[in-house]
Amino acid sequence: MTVNGHSSFTDVDRKAVNTIRVLGADTVRKANSGHPGAPIGCAPMAHVLFTKYLKANPTNSHWLNRDRFILSNGHGSALQYVMLHLLGYKMSIDDLKSFRQMGSNTPGHPEVHLTDGVEVTTGPLGQGISMGVGLAAAERHLAATFNKPDFPVVDNNVFVMIGDGCFQEGVACEAASLAGHLKLGNLIVLYDANNIQIDGEIDLTFTEDVNARHESYGWHTQTVEDGDSDLDGIAKAIEAAIAVKDKPSLITIRTTIGYGSQNQGTEKVHGVPLEPKDIAEMKKKFGFDPEKHFHVEEDVYELYAAVRAKGVQAEKEWNALYSKFAEAYPAEAAEFERRLIKKELPKDFEKLLPVYDPSGPQVATRVASLDCLNALTPVFPELFGGSADLTGSNSTGYKGKTEFQPDGNKYGNYAGRYVRFGVREHGMAAFSNGVAAYGGIIPFNATYLNFITYAAGAIRLSALSRHQVLYITTHDSIAVGEDGRTHQASENIPWLRALPNLYLFRPADGNETAGSYAQALKFREGPSVFAFSKQNLPRLSGTSADKVAFGAYILSDVPKPDVVLVATGSEVSLIVETAKLLASEGIQARVVSAPCLELFAKQSLDYQRSVLGEGIPVVSAEAAGTFGWQKWAHVSHGVDWFGASSPYELIFKKFGLVPDVHAQRVKKAIEFYKIRPVPALIYDAQELLGKVVFDD
Template identity: 50%
Template sequence: MSSQFSDIDWLAINTLRVLSVDQVNKGNSGHPGAPLGLAPAAHVLWKQMHLNPENPTWINRDRFVLSNGHACALLYSLLHIVGYQYSIEDLKQFRQLDSKTPGHPEFELPGVEVTTGPLGQGISNAVGMAIAQANFAATYNKPDEGFILSDSYTYAILGDGCLQEGVSSETCSLAGHLKLGNLIVLYDDNKITIDGKTEVSFDEDVLKRYEAYGWETMSIENGNEDLDGIANAIQKAKENKEKPTLIKISTTIGFGSLQAGSHSVHGSPLKPDDVKQLKKKLGFDPEKSFVVPQEVYDFYQKEIVEPSREANMEWIKKFKEYQTKFPALGSELDRRLNGELPADWSSSLPVYNPTDSAVATRKLSEIVLENIYAALPELIGGSADLTPSNLTRWKEAIDFQPPSSGLGEYSGRYIRYGVREHGMSAIMNGISAFGANYRPFGGTFLNFVSYASGAVRLAALSGHPVIWVATHDSIGLGEDGPTHQPIETLTHFRALPNMHVWRPADGNETSAAYKAAIESTHSPSIIALSRQNLPQLEGSSIDKALKGGYVIHDVENPDIILVSTGSEVHLCIEASKMLAKKDMPVKARVISLPDFMTFNSQPLDYKMTILPDNVPIMSVEVAATSGWGKYAHEHFGIDRFGVCGKGPDVYKYFNFVPEGVAERAEKVAEFYQDRVVYSPLNRALPFNTTTEF
């Protein structure tokens, strides 16, 4: 039987191999082994993908995720040869400061779909992309009318490390349940990790595991040479619309190297003599580096770029016809593709008065979602098995489920994540990275956002504007005890660069948190919400809260400032009133500080009006005091684990009652009475310290 591949394919493959090795050796750092073994599979895959370097955000492009991101030299080689904005000079700057070719792929670089590095995250992001594509297609395609605007695939390459990380098990299990036939994964089975051969720690039957998840599985025994086998497997996978597919491809790590098949070729540059013999073996001049034959450039242009460019142009033409045929949907989709929100969406946000009933902020969050979902078709989310507790599902919601299940539709916007906090968070990142202005949210208890911290960190690093609806935000959850009561969690995530951590004190602040989170374009948000009812506060407003910090209860010439968040703000207000009635009155201003990051971004002049010189400041929050030194001189918090009991009893146990706040405030005011006091904001070096002053 004749092959669909020829000598030019092998020249392209070997070019990818030596170009990747050259990057690693020039940088004297990196992973040459995986690119050498993976080049044939990557070539076959990319040869049939739809991607347009001239329009890298085309919504109907195929997505490619290199989950084993340490093999990124291979990705950079592909991006360069196909025609993305990577020059040979960029490849020569591999792993160097300020280069476009960092040590692991990063989302903000052209052609890179998601940031990968921590293993398991990339494949989990790919599941999110496949969910987004299925939802997008079900929402906007009109097959009976001849309009297919979305039929792309999400492809991923992963290795043994990704399969061993637990997050991939969470997400791949869900992908099987959801029957994501648009997801195709190549498993680089090279039997090597940093520790050595995988037999020392990993000998499960991966294909059987994935069959149990509900995936189609295939195996290619000779991934070093069997290009036709790889191509046929990918084609078969594309024909299966009911299951995601895992194709195990057995490869030799470091193929062609003198160290081929060993763990020593995994993470270190090849020695000079090894590079020379490798290039000679593959038909390249051993004395030259960073060489790409012109016929390889031409081949990739003809096989990949030109067909994709034509498909992109045809899509643009089809979309114009779609806009004429379906003006409402066409206008909506055009807006989303331009990264815009509906002009008046925030008018749906509820506004509260002090006379309104006390309500838990988790319930206020539910009211927000109920009010805004119809105005925001890009809003999609769910909960990690805590829907009745997180209150994340609006009444008219349709579950995102395979139509054949009878449980919902792919056009549904509520995702049942199951008990998979980490997987949910990584999937949210993938949904965001898909494009179309998706605004994904996911619910869990605040304490269990910590379970997901790997994906949370990557959301901040990558700039995905995703939202965690993090309920049960304090010791106020009570009876579940210290295993569920977050103490260090707020400090942890406030310390994370580019992360909004909102802890609203009432309804207006909850609306403000959602407004800021949904309008964010490059920062994720955690919205920490109470289980217990909180009063609607006099002096709060959406506009004030959007500054991140503001005066919610004021007095003239204060003796002390109480700065607080969430459920403790009303305690501070009550304490302030109590202090004012003492025989020797103490005047206490109260500051609500719902989001540190937003407050930090305000002009210093504004911040100094909130936290001025000459007044001692005490923070009040039922959580760790770490981090509050940026804003306060003294702290009333909890630097130990919580206790089990009813919420009000637990608050009393830790003396978080108005009397307890007032007692400490009085001591602080007295201590600083005859001392010179400077605002913590008044300092030589700014909080957001960088390499520049």
């Protein structure tokens, strides 16, 4: 957006600011729930930003070249909803009256997919600003990929509004450090410095110089001393920030929380609705009728209608520019449309994935993962990501990669696709959510499975927000070996499986690794986590990339099985050998590989029974905690402890995950059920009890 200076603000602008304040107060009061202080205090900066500088078209909230706005302090959601209403998004006065109610599009914290005009789901503090870094990086990468001289088809800024709490979360520190390194001059953060948190004044816990910290990260910083009424000062600061192209910008704006309330400037207006009498007095102070609720005067609506008209015109101008771009560069335009408009995957990409012959040498699934990346990245220009300082260990350094770095950096440029995240797992995951939210890119990131717990908050938002993020994790079990318990993630697989709308893939060999990539890339509505082995694994006879789509399948069978053995990942080879031992004693075992239980859960009950059987004991094996296996197995053999430090072969023996010990446990299970009925496993309660729809 070209900024030619700002005009003086009028009385109508000031009336609009106060309208935002009282609408926010009315919205929270009607719900009898919420946070009124921040919406009231942030009204001036919101008005200036949205009316003067934020380029968007409220009549088409998905216009590709719009500026992005993120309310990182998502508890102040009433502010965003009020602004969306005034600007003419799909947000009515009745929607404001339904704030925080069942079925409304005005939930307690902003959620993408629920509310027109909301870019990302915020609420957990620190996540919004961190996703903002990802959005800004995505814009820089796509601009470097598609823009041509005189055709800046990707050209927008990312604006973030943030409070004290976000700056105190470690994820924001990680992301801000990365943003400074990447010189993301298209990222502009407006800091609501109101000196108040729920517990009271922030100097109880937070006395650092926020600007100085960000300057040390490589940010451009400014301060507006009077954020309550100095609209010109706010405007000048935003203009100055937009003009800085080689650094992200932080504008500290000192405000009074709950400005105009009888308890302004205190924690009493943070998370509790204002009393009706207080709201009435506030309205009187601002020149409004205290008897009118959810009222907007016509001249305020007219002011925002003019802003909306500018947004419509901006999109028309971009459409004309894009048409000329498509005429001049048809190949680039076709790729742009595939990725950002049609959102299509490259055709027949599965055919490019590697196939592994069972007669070949053993290979770790992390190495097979690199084979898949090497096959996919040449035809998947939208694959964009890297590792948390573990490129070699995670096997993500695919052939021919170019580093994503600031233009002019000796290591790479913005057109590069390989991101060096450094040791920043939480920031890496939140960054990836922002990249996914921008569109046209499928982000991946990587770390050890144990350290994905650092990113747990962002992974949950990946699933909740339906962001297609590929989480590559390696060193997936006690087979980490000598590094010991601190690095052995026995509990992470169960908790990842507990997250809704997330696929966890734990492939047994190279073929299942290829199938896992195929299914993860096809899953456009949520994240996938790959759990890959550090150690080499046998190439198994009968594994199938195609059958990964079923989640679990019969690897080898017998006419009348006495037992069903099911496993994932490295333990599939364990149950293959266990079945051989049992067969030598006349015990017949069906062997089932289950690379993705979430996909298996989506299959019909008939298919699930055809794989795991009925009236037959099912015994599972996995080098992880057994929690959750009760749905799929009668007896579960796993690691309900923290591992040990030694060569991994000895650790597997210690925990009994070796064929001879596992065979003895299987025989005990068979004996147990010889004199007892084998209970039916209700694999899919939805099919039995009726489907409960959990949608937005």
